[in-house]
Amino acid sequence: MTSTSTLLKQLLHTDSRPNPWPLYADLRAEPVSLQDDGTYVVSGYDEVSALLRDPRVSADPGYAAPGSRIGARAMAPRTAPAFLVRDNPEHDRLRGLVQRHFGPPARPGFVEGLRPMVEELIRDHIDGLVGRTEFDLVSELAFPVPVSVACHLLGIPPEDAERLGPLAEETVATPEFRVDPYDPESAATSSHAQEELTAYFVAHIQRLRENPGPDILSSMIHDDGPDGPMTLPELLSTCQLLFIGGHETTVNLITNSMLLLLRHPEQLARLQADPSLAAGVVEETLRLEPSVHLRPRIAVDDIHIGEHTIPKGASVILALAAANRDPRRFPDPDTFDITRPDTAHLSFGGGLHFCFGAPLGRMEGQIAVRELTRRLVNPRVLQDSPPYRPLPDLRGPSALRLAVDEVRPT
Template structure:
């Protein structure tokens, strides 16, 4: 068991960040791994899928009593937990209330109707790239794009977007510590940003209650449906979830996507010629290079038998979804990036009651971003491979992606 434990530690270790997939293959040889410290690691597709749908698996940290902690998943705000950190019935109530303002059946066209605005943001960012000899795709494109989208979705006034970007930058940095950095100072700066963001959002919520617009925050603030109304603190947690958890995953999806396309120039050329290919490209990216690699720190609230192993009540459960996405028992030639794959039922957005709430918007953002980058960048190429990765093992993606191109098409 010592070899298997060291495998997991290697996966978490930063030295494996650029390519953890050989380690995932080793991990799958023991589909349910008992770490010996109260944690159980599950790495195969069907077992992960089953546990994502199992009501005996809790997302509420208050149920956790044993097992190691991993780095933050993207939602450390100092606010009460949002619905992705809760179990039914609280989870169901808050998710239903949020969904009334975001998706079907109550608002089936909100995301679709943002397509034109999203396209304008993408075009503006590409227009502003400037020097094509060295482009940092993260800093200049895939990072500012999603946070601008979230501002427009929530209804943040245009004149306040720069402040919102600054808070998002600070909170993202707190999830991606620099080696040797003073954690006390980093935590102080992050706490200050959370406080300022919370105060700003609280003021915006009160303003929207008095003078509602057609944005999502206005609808959430004014809603009085069958589940009642959200409190201000519940609204703040939901807005913070959209900003932090949603933003970071979309940044990584777009960046991982462009990196994968540049490593597969034949697919990049096909996307350039046929923008509709963006739909299967993004689905295959969510399988092949998912922005969320691990779902850690879930808790079993009863004994569960998985793959011949009994995971006891109270255990800490880690689901390695990126390993499941390349399980050869589920996908043919899983190490191959293939957007023509007929069956791409990936775990990139999770599954079950906690499946990614923002999946429709993330899909659309990635489709528009990658198809437009493919069309407009002339002869794009990587300047570093592998690039520098973020420290975070859960939200895996390049910290910077230096590329160059010969020109930018209009």
């Protein structure tokens, strides 16, 4: 058997971005593998699913051992930790303060109420393609639509999105997913982007403090509920999380969905014949070509799993993308089937940290693929394989150039 001890570094290298799947298959040969830098990579479905829900596994990088892969993240400059990287009780307190303004139980219809706006945004962006026979799906729709939704939620002027997008890209390039997590040049770039993003949101929060709007950030700033208002550092970390998480993954979801459909014309034809299959497209895309490939965790106690004992303080990488193609869990796991009856993927995580924005991301993805495949006549990919973003954990094309015979009017 080929050694698995260097596979993580190979995965993190940009050369692996177009086709990481053979490396994930090699990892699954040993579902829990110790890497040569002391990191444990977990790639089997059952193992990843169990650790996502295990209280002995923490999302807080502060627990990482000094000098470890995730220890590099603990050293990186940042605002107060968002609930994404907190454990209970702080996780539930902060997440609850946001949930009161975003969804059930306080606002059960909030996300669904965004549907008309999302439909209009997508329709308008496709309208802008009428008369063209070639375009880049990422820059014309897959990026601007989720960014516009995130700006709407946070009261951000739409014209600021162009400035904030590149900063968000640099900020999410976290050190644990670099080949060298302690690379000083990458750390400096990320730190500078974080400083600029923080400065923007400090000013933005102050504007909304003085002139609140109907957005959820204004509601959080002025929340006088029983748990009290968030502090400024908590507001900063939360609004950055919602802005970045609210568009980065959805850009990939829309782009990956369309790329899979165009690579599988028989599945595209099924969707065009039955637009209700859009939900199946999104779920199968999330399984087969997920937006999020890797999640970092830290063992806060010794954990016995399989033939390994992950020691307390060890860095743990949960390979969601590998688990989603585990043949022990899914029949024909490398096949794209939009009517697959069981798509219980792990792409939104699980347990305490199940993705906060999953309902909104699903809705945006479903509307986008339904409308694109309805209105694009004979769409095809001009460059396959397309160029990919450099991030290994948030994997998706940086551009997807398409050709069409025409774009149908609304």
